[in-house]
Amino acid sequence: MCELETPRLRLRPLATGDLPALAEILADPEVMRHSLRGVCDEMATRIFLDWCFDCYIKYRTGPLALVDRHGGDFVGFCGVSPEKIKGAMELNLGYRLARRYWGQGLATEAALAALGHAFNDRRFDSVVAIVEPTHAASLRVAEKAGFGRFQTLTFHQRPVRLYRMLRGQWQQRLAAEPDWAGVATIDSSKATPSRS
Numbered sequence: 476m477c478e479l480e481t482p483r484l485r486l487r488p489l490a491t492g493d494l495p496a497l498a499e500i501l502a503d504p505e506v507m508r509h510s511l512r513g514v515c516d517e518m519a520t521r522i523f524l525d526w527c528f529d530c531y532i533k534y535r536t537g538p539l540a541l542v543d544r545h546g547g548d549f550v551g552f553c554g555v556s557p558e559k560i561k562g563a564m565e566l567n568l569g570y571r572l573a574r575r576y577w578g579q580g581l582a583t584e585a586a587l588a589a590l591g592h593a594f595n596d597r598r599f600d601s602v603v604a605i606v607e608p609t610h611a612a613s614l615r616v617a618e619k620a621g622f623g624r625f626q627t628l629t630f631h632q633r634p635v636r637l638y639r640m641l642r643g644q645w646q647q648r649l650a651a652e653p654d655w656a657g658v659a660t661i662d663s664s665k666a667t668p669s670r671s
Contacts (some may be wrong), residue, residue, distance in 0.1 A: 477596070479539070479588045479589075479591075479592055480544065480588075480590050481524055481544075481582060481585065481587075482544075483544055483545070483581065483583060484541050484542065484543065484550065484581060484585055484588070485541075485542065485544050485586055485619070486540065486541060486542075486546060486553065486554075486585060486589070487539060487540050487542065488527075488531060488539060488540070488581065489524060489527050489528075489537075489538060489539065489540045489552060490540070491524065493524070493540055493549060493577060494517070494520060494524060494566055496519065496549035497520055497523075497524065497552070498515070498516075498517045498520040499512070499548070499549055499571045499573070500549075500571055501515035501519070501520050501523070501571065502515060503573070503574055504580075505574055506571055506572070506574055509607050509609075509610045509613065510571070511630075511631050511633075513532075517626055517638065518526050520585040521571070521618075525554075526589075527556075530550065530556050530557065531609045531640075533643040534556075534557055534581070535568070535597070536555050536556065536557075536593065536597060536599075537554050537555075537556050538552040538553065538554040538555065538556055538569065539552060539553060539554045539589070540552055541581070541585050543551055543568075543570065544613075549571055550573060550576050550581060551570065551571045551572035551573055551576065551625050552570060552571055553568075553569070553570035553582070553585035553586060553589050553641045554568075554569065554589050554591075554624065555568050555569075555590070555593045555597075555599070556569060558603070558605070560603065560605070560630065560637065561582065561628070565594065565601070565603045566599055566600070566601065566602050566603065567603050568583060568586060568589060568590065568602055568603070568604045568620070569603060569605075570589075570616075572583055572585075572587060572635075577612070578612075581616075581620045582616045583616050583620055584614075584615055585649075586617075586619075587620055587621075590602060590620060590621070590640070591645075594642045594645040594646070595645075598642070599642065600641065600642055601639060601640070601641050601642070602638075602639075602640050603637055603638060603639050603640075604617045604620075604638040604640075605630055605635050605636070605637055605638075606625075606638065607633060607634070607635055607636075608627075608634060608636055614636070617636075617638050620639035621640060621644070621648050622639075622640050622644065623638070624638070624639070625637055625638045625639075643652075649668075663671075
């Protein structure tokens with residue numbers, strides 16, 4: 476695992492010490508309105524954290540904590556994680572931000588950093604984004620992050636849009652607009668996930 480920086484955020488592996496702030500976010504019904512898990516209590520948040528740690532070990536990818544670079548506050552999480560879709564394992568871009576950080580472009584900033592790491596450093600071939608068609612804010616994030624075409628399908632008994640971006644598409648967009656995803660720099664020296 477690594478750490479990423481954007482103009483406003485630091486992305487780092489989640490740690491056990493993030494539990495209180497993460498639990499507060501995942502307990503907010505507005506934040507979790509479009510989540511398959513629904514509102515999470517502290518135990519469900521602990522299970523989610525353990526799953527994140529397993530992703531780091533097994534896949535060397537997963538949700539990363541979002542921390543405000545200037546104030547140090549816990550903003551939420553964003554990352555590329557394994558997800559089984561129609562019987563196949565995919566790498567899915569996902570995020571959740573505390574409600575007070577909505578509407579500031581932080582989700583797009585974090586998504587671009589996560590995608591840059593996935594395609595440029597991990598060399599993943601494909602990343603998907605699963606968005607409910609009624610989730611207007613996430614549709615905008617997906618589009619601003621560079622996802623274009625989508626297919627409509629049912630995922631966990633819900634209608635969703637499945638967007639897919641290939642590494643070649645990411646590279647083409649970077650070549651056309653070099654400053655477009657220049658939000659992330661990687662510090663590989665801080666590469667150890669921590670449970671403390």
